[in-house]
Structures are given as C-alpha cells and as structure tokens.
Amino acid sequence: MHARATDATAAVDTPLVEIRGLTKSYERGNQRVEVLHSIDLDIAHGDFVALMGPSGSGKTTLLNLIGGLDSPSGGVLRVDGVAIDDLNSNALAAWRANTVGFVFQSYNLMPVLSAQRNVELPLLLTDMGANERARRASLALQLVGLGERAKHKPNELSGGQQQRVAIARALVSDPMLLICDEPTGDLDRQTADEVLTLLQQLNREFGKTIVMVTHDPKAAEYAQRTVHLDKGTLVDEPTPH
C-alpha cells in the first residue's frame, strides 16, 4: 500500500472533499422531507473526521453522499476534484472502486468465504489477475494483523477480527478515502480501542483520509476533529482533538 504522500503534496491546497450548500431530500408518501440542509464542509487530504449527532440527524445520509453511495438533491460535492454527482452510475461505481473503502458496523463479510477471499472481493471489480489479487489481499491482511488468519472463515474469527478483515477489504484497492459507519458499534471497549488504533495508524502512517460516523465520544477522540450534525445541519465549529 502506498502512503500517497505525493498525491497529498500535489493537492495540498485543495480539500479532498468539498461540500457546498449540500441538500438531501427523500420522498415520504407524497411529502418531500429534507434531511440535510445546506451543508458546507471541507475535509483535507489526510484528515480523520468523526461525524457525531443524535439519531436521525443525517450522519449516515451525509456519509453515503461523500462515499458516492447515494446522490445529493442539491449543492456541490467534489471528492478529489471530481463532481461525483455528475457521474453516471457506471462511472460512479468505477470511481468508488478506486477511491473509497467502506467499513460498516456489521462487517458485511461473506460467511462462506475465507478471510483472504473476502478481502479479494473488491478486486474482482478490476481487471487485476488472480496472483496479484492474492498478493494484495495477503498484504492487506498482514497490515491489519491477521496474516495468520487468512484461511479462516468469518465465523471462526472474533468480532474484532472480523472488523479487521472488513478493514483489510476496504484497504485492498488502496483507496485514498475510508468511509466508516459506526465501525466499533458492535464491539466491546477494548476491541473497539484496538480497531480505532488501527484506523488511527492508517490515517497517520498511510495518509488515509477517514470519515467516521460514531455515537461514541471515546471513539471520536481517535479522530483529528469532530463535526456535529443536528437535524440535518452542522451545528458548531469543528472540534480539534
């Protein structure tokens, strides 16, 4: 995996994520409900941002927009200079595969596949050969401290180990941006701290930009700063840690 130091240096003045006047509405019955109201937010290359706020405040909605899993209703959303809401669905899928790694609360591993095969999955979307896929997946598993567990199936691993496999899967295509939705929500304190330490290491040593939704103020302390959403609006200045 590359630290992407050169990318960061080249683009030092341009935020990785630029959000201006971003809105998102959903149809509910015959009503249109706006769940994000004119969000402005910059996320620099190499930042680690915790996104906090009450349930229903729009955290996952905002995270999914940044990761290109959903499209905004209005405003500007650029990631690495690309206006991702202008991409058609094929181009957006290719962009996601190259640019973003996703980590979810519930790991979302395939139960019948070994850790190694789970980590290889995103590379099946690329034209990479089988040997290179295997090599990359092994490296990613080593990076998260699970090199010895490559042949284990998810049900032979603890929750924390499964989340590490999910992080290795998110990293295997060497994305610049990691999107994490409550990554430690199902883990006990000690295991959560281990997973958060890993995310912090990926941020500090490998320059991964991380946006992490969390309800847990202790988890947010691992980030460089916290932004707070309330009822679809960013409520105060970002908190540096």
Ligand SMILES: Nc1ncnc2c1ncn2[C@@H]1O[C@H](COP(=O)(O)OP(=O)(O)OP(=O)(O)O)[C@@H](O)[C@H]1O
């Ligand atoms: N696909 C959808 N259709 C309609 N409404 C939606 C949809 N997705 C989210 N919402 C609504 O948008 C609002 C924000 O939801 P979101 O999941 O972003 O909140 P959240 O802050 O992540 O909440 P939580 O902390 O409980 O996960 C909620 O009122 C939710 O019901």
